[in-house]
Amino acid sequence: MNLSVPNIVILIVIGLLGVGAYALLTVRNLIKVVVALQIMVKAAMLALVLAGRLQGQENLGQSLALTVIVADTIVAVVGLALAVEVRRVVGSLDLKALTTLRR
Amino acid sequence: MGMTWLSLTIGLPWLGALVVWLVGDRDEKITHTLAVAFSLAAGVAAVLLLPFGKERLVYSIPIGGVFGDFTFVVDGLGVFLAAIATVVGSLAVIFSVDYMHGEQQLTRYYAFVLFFIGGMAGLVLTSNLLLMFFFWEITALCSYALISFHNDDPKAVAGGIKALIITQLGGIGLLAGALLLYTYTGSNDFQAFLENPALLPAGALAWMGFGCLIAAAAKSAQFPFQTWLPDAMEAPTPISALIHAATMVNAGVYLLARFYPAFAEVPGWREAVMICGMLSALLAAIMAMVATDLKRVLAYSTISQLGFMVYAVGAGGVFASQFHLLSHSVFKALLFLAAGAVIHSVGTRDMRQMGGLGKDMPLTRAVFVVGGLALAGIPIFNGFWSKELILEAGLHDNPLWLYGLMLLVAGLTAFYTLRMMSMVFYGEARAGRHVHDAGNAMKAALLPLAVGSLTTWLLAGPFGHLLAESLPAHHLKAHGTLAIVEEVITAPATYLALGVVAVGLLAGWQRQRLSALGQALSGVSKAAAESFGFEAINRGVVNAAQKLAEWLRVTQPGLLNWNVFAILCALLILLASLAVGGR
Amino acid sequence: MLHLLTAVGILVCAIQAIRSRRLIVSALWLAGTSALVALELYLLGAPEIGVIELSVGAGLVTVLFVFAINLTGEEAADLKGLIKEPLAVVVSVLSIVLLGILLVPGVDRAAPSFGEASLKAVLWGNRQLDVILQAALVFCGVLGVLGLLGERESAAAEPGHSEDSE
Numbered sequence: 001m002n003l004s005v006p007n008i009v010i011l012i013v014i015g016l017l018g019v020g021a022y023a024l025l026t027v028r029n030l031i032k033v034v035v036a037l038q039i040m041v042k043a044a045m046l047a048l049v050l051a052g053r054l055q056g057q058e059n060l061g062q063s064l065a066l067t068v069i070v071a072d073t074i075v076a077v078v079g080l081a082l083a084v085e086v087r088r089v090v091g092s093l094d095l096k097a098l099t100t101l102r103r
Numbered sequence: 104m105g106m107t108w109l110s111l112t113i114g115l116p117w118l119g120a121l122v123v124w125l126v127g128d129r130d131e132k133i134t135h136t137l138a139v140a141f142s143l144a145a146g147v148a149a150v151l152l153l154p155f156g157k158e159r160l161v162y163s164i165p166i167g168g169v170f171g172d173f174t175f176v177v178d179g180l181g182v183f184l185a186a187i188a189t190v191v192g193s194l195a196v197i198f199s200v201d202y203m204h205g206e207q208q209l210t211r212y213y214a215f216v217l218f219f220i221g222g223m224a225g226l227v228l229t230s231n232l233l234l235m236f237f238f239w240e241i242t243a244l245c246s247y248a249l250i251s252f253h254n255d256d257p258k259a260v261a262g263g264i265k266a267l268i269i270t271q272l273g274g275i276g277l278l279a280g281a282l283l284l285y286t287y288t289g290s291n292d293f294q295a296f297l298e299n300p301a302l303l304p305a306g307a308l309a310w311m312g313f314g315c316l317i318a319a320a321a322k323s324a325q326f327p328f329q330t331w332l333p334d335a336m337e338a339p340t341p342i343s344a345l346i347h348a349a350t351m352v353n354a355g356v357y358l359l360a361r362f363y364p365a366f367a368e369v370p371g372w373r374e375a376v377m378i379c380g381m382l383s384a385l386l387a388a389i390m391a392m393v394a395t396d397l398k399r400v401l402a403y404s405t406i407s408q409l410g411f412m413v414y415a416v417g418a419g420g421v422f423a424s425q426f427h428l429l430s431h432s433v434f435k436a437l438l439f440l441a442a443g444a445v446i447h448s449v450g451t452r453d454m455r456q457m458g459g460l461g462k463d464m465p466l467t468r469a470v471f472v473v474g475g476l477a478l479a480g481i482p483i484f485n486g487f488w489s490k491e492l493i494l495e496a497g498l499h500d501n502p503l504w505l506y507g508l509m510l511l512v513a514g515l516t517a518f519y520t521l522r523m524m525s526m527v528f529y530g531e532a533r534a535g536r537h538v539h540d541a542g543n544a545m546k547a548a549l550l551p552l553a554v555g556s557l558t559t560w561l562l563a564g565p566f567g568h569l570l571a572e573s574l575p576a577h578h579l580k581a582h583g584t585l586a587i588v589e590e591v592i593t594a595p596a597t598y599l600a601l602g603v604v605a606v607g608l609l610a611g612w613q614r615q616r617l618s619a620l621g622q623a624l625s626g627v628s629k630a631a632a633e634s635f636g637f638e639a640i641n642r643g644v645v646n647a648a649q650k651l652a653e654w655l656r657v658t659q660p661g662l663l664n665w666n667v668f669a670i671l672c673a674l675l676i677l678l679a680s681l682a683v684g685g686r
Numbered sequence: 687m688l689h690l691l692t693a694v695g696i697l698v699c700a701i702q703a704i705r706s707r708r709l710i711v712s713a714l715w716l717a718g719t720s721a722l723v724a725l726e727l728y729l730l731g732a733p734e735i736g737v738i739e740l741s742v743g744a745g746l747v748t749v750l751f752v753f754a755i756n757l758t759g760e761e762a763a764d765l766k767g768l769i770k771e772p773l774a775v776v777v778s779v780l781s782i783v784l785l786g787i788l789l790v791p792g793v794d795r796a797a798p799s800f801g802e803a804s805l806k807a808v809l810w811g812n813r814q815l816d817v818i819l820q821a822a823l824v825f826c827g828v829l830g831v832l833g834l835l836g837e838r839e840s841a842a843a844e845p846g847h848s849e850d851s852e
Contacts, residue, residue, distance in 0.1 A: 018782035023704040024667040025774035026767035074827040080754035081833035087758040099661030678784040
C-alpha cells in the first residue's frame with residue numbers, strides 16, 4: 001500500500017471513526033459524548049469531500065460537507081444545551097444517572 | 104370531488120383526534136361537542152363518498168422507495184365499510200355523550216375513538232398492502248387503548264394486553280403477506296395481483312393465503328384466537344359497539360373477501376376458511392348459551408356471526424358475507440348500545456341481576472328486541488335476509504356437513520337470543536331498584552340503528568350492483584332487491600332454516616322444561632364456560648409474549664455505552680458479511 | 687508529506703481529546719483536531735469548506751464548549767466506563783480493521799471527470815431541500831443557544847446551586 005493522498009485521507013477517516021466509537025463505548029461524561037460525536041462527524045466530512053474527489057463530483061461532495069458542518073454545529077449546540085440542562089435537573093453529567101429503566 | 108370526500112373521510116377524524124387532544128380536559132361539554140361534530144362530519148363525508156364507489160376512483164400519493172405509492176381505491180367493498188365505520192362511529196360517539204357523562208380523561212377516550220375511525224376508514228380504502236398493515240396496527244392500538252381505558256382496573260388492562268398481543272400475531276401474518284407480495288411483484292399494490300394471482304408462484308401464494316387467514320382469524324376473533332373478544336368487553340360499551348362489533352372485528356372478514364379472487368384457487372384454502380368460520384360460529388354460539396354476563400353473550404354472538412361471514416367467504420358467497428356484515432354491524436351495534444343503556448342504568452352486567460327491566464325501560468326494550476330478532480334471523484329484519492343468503496351460498500358445491508352445522512348454529516342463535524332477551528327485560532322485576540330509561544343522546548343513537556335493522560335489507564340490490572361493478576376481479580353477479588327477495592322466499596332452504604330457528608326459539612322459550620336435557624349436557628356447558636380449553640392456549644400465548652418481553656428487557660439498559668455497543672456489533676456483522684461476501 | 691503530518695496530527699489530537707481527564711483540555715484538543723481537519727480540507731482542494739470548518743468547528747463550537755463547561759463545572763470526567771475496557775478496544779479495533787479492509791483498496795484510483803457546475807450552483811441550485819432542512823436545523827441551534835443563555839441567567843439568579851453538588 002503506497003501512501004497516496006486518498007489513502008492517507010481514508011486512514012484519517014477510519015482512524016477518527018475508530019477513536020470516536022471507542023470514546024462512545026467508554027465515556028460516561030455527557031460533554032465528552034458530544035466531543036466524541038464531533039470527532040466522528042469530522043470523519044464523515046472528510047469522507048464526503050474525498051468521495052466527491054474520487055467520483056469527479058467535487059462540488060457535490062463539498063456542498064454535502066457544508067451541510068454536515070451545519071448539522072454538526074447544531075448537534076454540538078443542542079447536545080451541550082441538553083447537557084447543561086441535565087446537569088441542572090439531575091445534578092450530574094454521568095450517563096448512568098440518566099437512565100430510569102429497571103434492570 | 105371524490106378526492107375531497109376521500110381525504111375528508113380519513114382526515115376529519117384524525118384532525119378531530121388532534122383537536123380534541125389539544126383542547127384537553129378543560130370543559131367536558133366542549134370535548135363532547137367537538138367529538139360529535141368531527142365524527143358526524145366524517146360520517147357525512149363517507150356517505151357522500153358512496154356514489155364514487157361505482158367509478159372506482161383511484162387516488163395515488165407517490166412516496167417512493169420500498170413504500171411505493173400510497174394508493175387509495177374507492178371501490179364498493181372499501182367505501183361501504185368506510186361508511187359503516189364513520190356512521191356507526193358517529194352514532195357511538197353520540198351515545199357516549201350520555202354514557203361517558205362525568206368520566207375522567209374524556210380527551211383520551213375521544214381522541215382514540217376518532218383516531219380509530221380514521222384508521223379504519225383508511226384500512227378499507229387503501230390498496231397498498233403495506234399501508235393497509237399500518238392502518239391495521241393503528242386500529243389494533245386504538246382497540247387496546249380503549250379496552251384498557253379504565254386503566255386502574257386490572258381486568259381492563261389484562262383484557263387490553265390480551266387483545267393487543269393476539270391481534271399482533273395476526274398482524275405478523277399480514278406483514279408476511281405484504282413482504283411476499285413485494286418480493287414477487289416489486290410493488291405493494293395488490294390491485295394487479297388480485298386480477299392476476301399467477302404473479303406469485305403457487306407455493307408463495309399458499310403461504311400468503313394462509314398468512315392472511317391467520318391475520319383475519321386473529322383480527323376477527325375467529326377460531327382458534329376467539330378468546331380475546333370476550334375479555335375485550337371490559338371496554339366502555341360504546342367502544343364494544345363500535346370497535347368490537349361493527350368495525351374493527353370486520354377487518355378480518357374484509358381482508359378475506361378482498362383477497363378471495365387471489366386465494367380461491369389455492370388448494371385447501373376455501374375449506375380452511377369455511378371450517379374456521381364454522382368452528383367459531385358453533386363454539387361461540389354454545390358459549391353464548393351458558394354465559395351470564397350480558398356483554399359477554401353479545402361478544403360470543405359477535406364471534407358466531409363473524410363465523411357466518413367467514414364461512415360465507417369460504418363458500419364463495421362474497422356478496423352474502425358483505426351483506427351480512429352490513430346487517431350485523433347495524434343490529435349488533437344496536438344491541439351493544441342498548442345493552443350499554445341497560446348497564447348504565449342498572450350498574451351491573453350480570454343478567455341474573457336483571458329481569459323485568461322492560462317496564463322501566465320501554466324504549467330500550469323495544470330497540471333491543473328489534474336487534475335481537477334481527478340477530479335471531481326472524482323474517483323482515485335485516486339479519487334474516489343476509490343469513491339466508493349465506494346459508495344458500497353454503498349449499499352451492501360445498502360440503503353438506505358444514506351446511507348442516509351452520510344450520511344448527513342458526514337454531515342456537517335463536518335460542519341464546521331469546522334467553523338473553525327474556526333474562527334482561529322479562530320475568531320478575533327485582534325490588535328496590537331505581538332504573539331510568541336511556542337519555543336523549545342515547546336515544547338519538549339507538550333509534551337510527553333500530554330503523555336500520557328493519558330496513559337495510561332494502562339496500563341489497565344497490566349494494567350488490569355497487570360491489571359487482573367496482574370489483575372486476577371478484578366476478579360477482581348483481582341482482583335487484585326484488586330478485587334477491589324472491590330468491591330467498593322461493594328457496595326451500597329458507598324454510599328449513601326458519602324451521603330450525605323456530606325450534607331454537609321454542610327451546611329458548613321452554614328452556615326451564617329442558618333442564619333435564621341441560622343436566623345431561625352439563626359437561627358441554629362446563630366446557631363451554633371454559634371456552635373449550637382455547638382460553639388456556641390463548642393465555643399461554645399471551646404469557647409467552649410477556650415473558651419474552653420481560654427477558655428481552657436486558658437489552659434495554661438505557662445506557663448510551665451499551666446502546667452504542669449494540670450498534671457497533673451490528674455494524675461489525677454487516678461489515679464482516681460484506682468482507683466475506685464481496686470477494 | 688504535509689498530508690501525512692496532518693494525518694498524524696489529527697489522530698493525535700483526537701486521541702488526546704478523548705484521553706484527557708479535564709473537560710476543558712479535551713475541548714481544546716478537539717479544537718486542534720478541527721483546525722487540522724480544516725487544513726486537510728484545504729489540502730484536498732476544498733478551501734471554502736476548510737475556512738468554514740476552521741471558523742465554525744474550531745472557533746464557534748469551542749467557544750460553546752468552554753461556555754457549557756463553565757456552566758456545568760468539571761466533574762465526573764474520569765469515571766470508569768460501563769463497558770469493560772478490553773471489550774471496547776476489541777470492538778472498536780475490529781471495526782477499524784474491517785473498514786480498512788473494505789475501504790482502502792477501492793480508494794486509490796484515477797478520478798473520472800464529469801465537468802461539473804460550480805460549488806455555488808450545486809449548493810443553491812440542486813439541493814434546495816437541503817437548504818430548507820439546514821434552515822430548520824439552524825433554528826434548532828438558535829433554540830439551543832437560547833437554552834444555554836437562559837441557563838446562564840438562571841444560574842446567575844440562583845448562585846450556589848451549581849456549586850452545591852460539585
